Amino acid sequence: MSLAEHDIKDIKLAPYGHEKIEWAYRNMPVLRKIEEELIEEKPFSGMKIAISVHVEAKTACLARALARGGAKVAITGCNPLSTQDDVAAALAETDGINVYTIHGDSEADYIKHLKMTLEFGPDIVIDDGGDLAMLLHSDMKHLVPGIIGGCEETTTGVHRLEILKEQGQLLYPVIAVNDARCKHLFDNRFGTGQSVWTGIMATTNLVVAGKTVVVAGYGMCGRGVAMRAKGLGAKVIVTEIDPVKACEALMEGYSVMTMDEAAPLGDFFVTVTGCKDVIVKRHFEMMKDGAVCCNAGHFDCEVSVRELEDIATDITELRHNVKGYKLSNGNTVCIIAEGRLVNLASGDGHPVEIMDMSFALQAQSARYVAANRGKLPVDVIMTPDEIDNRVAEILLDTKGISIDVLTPEQEKYISSWDF
Numbered sequence: 125m126s127l128a129e130h131d132i133k134d135i136k137l138a139p140y141g142h143e144k145i146e147w148a149y150r151n152m153p154v155l156r157k158i159e160e161e162l163i164e165e166k167p168f169s170g171m172k173i174a175i176s177v178h179v180e181a182k183t184a185c186l187a188r189a190l191a192r193g194g195a196k197v198a199i200t201g202c203n204p205l206s207t208q209d210d211v212a213a214a215l216a217e218t219d220g221i222n223v224y225t226i227h228g229d230s231e232a233d234y235i236k237h238l239k240m241t242l243e244f245g246p247d248i249v250i251d252d253g254g255d256l257a258m259l260l261h262s263d264m265k266h267l268v269p270g271i272i273g274g275c276e277e278t279t280t281g282v283h284r285l286e287i288l289k290e291q292g293q294l295l296y297p298v299i300a301v302n303d304a305r306c307k308h309l310f311d312n313r314f315g316t317g318q319s320v321w322t323g324i325m326a327t328t329n330l331v332v333a334g335k336t337v338v339v340a341g342y343g344m345c346g347r348g349v350a351m352r353a354k355g356l357g358a359k360v361i362v363t364e365i366d367p368v369k370a371c372e373a374l375m376e377g378y379s380v381m382t383m384d385e386a387a388p389l390g391d392f393f394v395t396v397t398g399c400k401d402v403i404v405k406r407h408f409e410m411m412k413d414g415a416v417c418c419n420a421g422h423f424d425c426e427v428s429v430r431e432l433e434d435i436a437t438d439i440t441e442l443r444h445n446v447k448g449y450k451l452s453n454g455n456t457v458c459i460i461a462e463g464r465l466v467n468l469a470s471g472d473g474h475p476v477e478i479m480d481m482s483f484a485l486q487a488q489s490a491r492y493v494a495a496n497r498g499k500l501p502v503d504v505i506m507t508p509d510e511i512d513n514r515v516a517e518i519l520l521d522t523k524g525i526s527i528d529v530l531t532p533e534q535e536k537y538i539s540s541w542d543f
């Protein structure tokens with residue numbers, strides 16, 4: 125049986141999707157510049173690329189750029205709640221792109237769609253969180269001989285690949301796009317920082333100023349979430365497990381304490397650790413009435429919604445994407461978007477200009493994988509510096525900004541020890 129070209133909600137939604145995609149595209153000058161080169165050079169001719177990234181407008185621009193560079197593309201989501209069905213429909217109308225995703229997919233349908241994306245027979249896989257890679261290392265190992273390499277978008281995905289590598293089980297080379305400077309310094313910090321609060325504020329319509337915000341995890345994303353909460357006028361508490369990060373948060377002016385201490389104090393809780401069970405039963409039981417919890421880490425296991433369901437005496441949809449869990453102590457704890465990535469499951473994700481940088485890196489990293497077929501080590505590979513620098517240079521160029529260049533004497537000075 126041949127693979128269907130699309131499994132989407134409704135092709136009639138396409139006009140709205142095209143509108144969203146064109147808005148993103150006009151605000152993605154770096155990706156547009158890379159796309160011009162892809163169109164001219166067609167580096168992906170004869171290749172298939174499988175993508176599992178949140179299916180929304182910016183991702184659509186990446187998929188389109190790769191298809192315009194000669195690839196046949198199959199795309200699915202990386203989270204059942206972040207797929208935008210109108211964008212999926214618009215992509216299904218785009219030449220060279222197969223689409224397999226529907227907003228709200230059940231766990232079984234989510235996996236079915238990942239598998240369809242792989243059955244397409246890719247040469248290159250682009251993951252956000254590592255779900256395609258995990259299938260290629262388990263149920264779908266038979267497809268690995270066709271894979272030249274992959275690219276990984278986020279911290280959690282890179283972490284999973286590093287573990288595979290340490291255990292000697294990694295089967296193909298992967299570029300850790302997340303670890304490029306132009307990715308984590310901007311996307312994880314400023315992107316998550318802004319879009320988490322856009323998502324929370326639009327979903328709840330509550331004020332942040334004067335409230336107490338608890339941010340769990342002070343990594344690249346947590347810094348952004350805490351910084352923007354402070355800017356909105358909140359009192360910010362940080363919880364951490366890393367003593368150095370905890371000191372950094374303290375020096376930045378935040379209160380630092382354990383989640384057990386923070387639980388009774390917070391009005392908003394945002395987890396962004398990449399870990400699991402950060403907020404559990406005993407924390408919910410200590411929370412104020414109306415406390416709002418959400419997660420910005422990749423998987424939905426940071427806020428234990430399962431434990432909350434177990435102890436709730438009543439569960440009500442209080443507002444679109446906000447569920448209230450009434451507890452036996454009379455208090456209600458609110459959860460946004462079922463504890464899934466709040467900025468994507470209850471918002472449009474990162475601002476367009478941020479994803480312009482991240483997806484320009486993805487497009488160039490995919491081109492690098494294609495150009496180096498058979499030459500890359502089976503490893504988790506840093507994004508080459510020239511790719512990182514190129515993205516920053518194009519961005520500065522689009523803004524008409526020049527920077528200083530080292531003189532030969534300066535170069536000599538900073539590369540010597542005996543001055």
Ligand SMILES: NC(=O)c1ccc[n+]([C@@H]2O[C@H](COP(=O)([O-])OP(=O)(O)OC[C@H]3O[C@@H](n4cnc5c(N)ncnc54)[C@H](O)[C@@H]3O)[C@@H](O)[C@H]2O)c1
Pocket residue numbers: 278279280281308311312316340341342343344345346363364365366369396397398399400401402420421422423465466467474
């Ligand atoms: N929402 C988004 O759009 C978005 C964007 C990028 C990354 N992410 C995801 O967010 C998560 C964090 O990414 P990052 O780049 O900030 O990672 P990071 O490794 O820089 O930071 C994670 C921090 O959490 C801390 N931590 C770990 N377990 C903890 C626990 N139990 N309690 C408190 N702190 C704990 C770590 O010490 C670390 O400082 C990952 O899952 C990543 O994939 C989400």
